[in-house]
Amino acid sequence: MAITPPANRLWWKEPIHGVELGWIVIAFLWGLFMFFFMIAWHFIGDQNLSTETYRVKPAAYEEKVAAWAEQYQKIGADGEPVEVEGTPVVAPPEGGDVYILARLWEFWPVVELKKGVKYRIHISSVDWQHGFSLQPVNMNISVHPGYEHVINLTPTETGEFGIVCNEYCGIGHHTMTGLIRVVE
Amino acid sequence: MASIDATAAGSGVVNAPYRMCRFTGLKVDQAAETLIKVHAVTAVIFLALGGLMGLGVALTRWPAVQILPPEWFYLVLTGHGANVLLFWIIFFEMAVLFFASAILLGSRLAAPKVAWLGYILMLVGALMANYAVLRGDSTVMFTSYVPMQASHWFYLSLIVFAVGALISVMVFFATLVVAKNENTYDGSVPLVTFGAITAAIIAVFTLASGAIILIPTWLWSLGLITEIDSLMYKVVWWGMGHSSQQINVSAHVAIWYAIAAMVLGAKPLSEKVSRMAFLMYILFLQLASAHHLLAEPGMSASWKIVNTSYMMYLAVLGSMIHGLTVPGAIEAAQRRNGFTRGAFEWLTKAPWGNPAFSGMFLSLVMFGFIGGISGVILGTEQLNVLMHNTLYVPGHFHGTVVAGTTLAFMAMTWLVVPLIFRRDIIWPTLAKWQPYLFGIGAGGISLFMMGAGTLGVPRRHWDISLADAAHRAVEFPAAAYLMMGLNGLFAILAALGGLVFIVTVVASILAGPKLDGPDAKMVFPLHDASRQVSEYGSEGTLKLPGTIILVGIFFAAFVLYYFVNWKYLSELWLFN
């Protein structure tokens, strides 16, 4: 029994039950398949999280994002800067760099992207850890202070997409959101 | 009292008082017995506290109820994690380690006084952690990611707890040496003890990782270190955070084997295969800590793939083997016990009214189907992006830790009360229904949280309606709200099951019928040893059609769900 020492002192020499052997082979092969499928997806798939990352001082990142947002700030027909609830809307050039800054408790600024165009999205935090959860796409990435993560992202649908913070970041965590607009 | 002086059996060994168990024939060292009692009772107290907090969390996340204000919600959620994920489980695991070493090997406990020191440190740590959390300045969640900072009491409490646990694990290893030197058993240790060794080895890695990261973080909270790198913290912290849950897996698999042996007389199909499966755990299970770093910047794809796959899924292979050998051993035993008709008479005629068996079997099924499959999906490098930090994650680990580990530990407790406390279960009817109540509740919360996570609902979030948010750009679908409500209902069910468990266990310990007498019988009997057929189970002597069908269903569900998730992923925006 399982709670007594093996009756046969040389238990290693006991033959294996046929059902066990069959299952071991199936489970092992399935494991190998799953392992190699992850590697294969790097070649055949279009969804692989970028590993391009740089160390950055939070203050320097904040300055960089502010300068970029000012440069590509969207101007409305009336000549006024376009804002959503007080947050500027930034429309970067097609295929260019896009900066998103996470801080207590917002994702800043609102960015406007074009469908089917690949952008270099930079994400970092200037205070605590945050979670970049793009909804309803349901794409979820961690955001660290001090690390600038660069993701090559191509939106495949138009509309307004929300960013929800899904890493606990203090008492205002459930108020932390952001916005990405995708246009034709 | 059947206490006999050890000299009656020992030859030149240290004298330790022990008794012979009338029901199992095991030699019970009394120092170990007392420590098992104390650890089990302490564990149950922290389960009560943590479980109550869990109910508060679930009822707050039910949007129509939202019972707690945000500050309390996050505070209680922090306490919930620490109390159940660490304190309930690790106190109980120490009881399992003492049982699997001293009692199963018929040995004395190596150093009872040192074990008491370990216990006291763990208790001080656990109480201090609750003090730190309830003060209100340590609402940092169980993970306490830097640079968010808790009170220095919080980090110190976890360090003290970890040191205490490490001391107790050392006593376990020392007891193995004592048993071997004093020849208390023949040949190799029992399989259950081997499972406990697996748990103890993983515990050493876990506690060492915890010390490596928590000591500097504690110094940082005291102002002695200026900065802790957030990514470095996360890598090392999860060496503790995830591995601590791998201790559970090893411990509850050992308990599955133990309960199958004690209640049904089950014997492993083959010692070799079951032990190799545990070896896969020892070598590779802890690599799964990388599951928490798949959505992180800065970690290379090779590191992620090697670690997240537990080295080519060899630890998953271990789990899948246990998933066959545990029901296989039960089927073989039941067929020997005379239930041979059809593919499933062994299962339908199993002692479903015995809470030790029903709890164990429900734990086995739910751990495999809910916790196990979802864990592999979450831990697939690319698929992780679909559910990282959504409610899918707590859904997964409530499938492993609540429906799997906690239910298995509860099932074991129904045997610990009569065998160690020598008090019979005071209310058998309540005990009989308890595993179903708690099991269905735990299964429900796991599935509904996973469902809500699939719809994008974030974890650790007070208000998914985002009423006070800067941009209300996200409107979670009605189905998500429905699932949060159902999660709340099933949490109530699980809480009831937990309440029945705690009340019945405590009442039985205090006032249950005594089992000391020579004719006393247990209401939930163990397997009749006289019906034991010693040489069965191994080597193809029996056909196991029922088990083959069960694992076939499991495998089909696994493969199907795996590819469904790749389909979801392929429809996502493109990124690389």
Added chain:
Amino acid sequence: MAETPQKAPAGEAREKVPMMQQVLDNPFLLLFLGVTVPAVLYLIWGIMEVASVPVGQ
């Protein structure tokens, strides 16, 4: 329950225990392996990954 461990016959007792069984019967060797493998593959390699993140402009 009261299964008495069967005494191995004298001949079998002298038979050499297979290597793999000796490994599985040695908890301290297993402890060494079980700490070293994740320490190298997960912790040390992981810390090297973090440490090798380049500094951005």
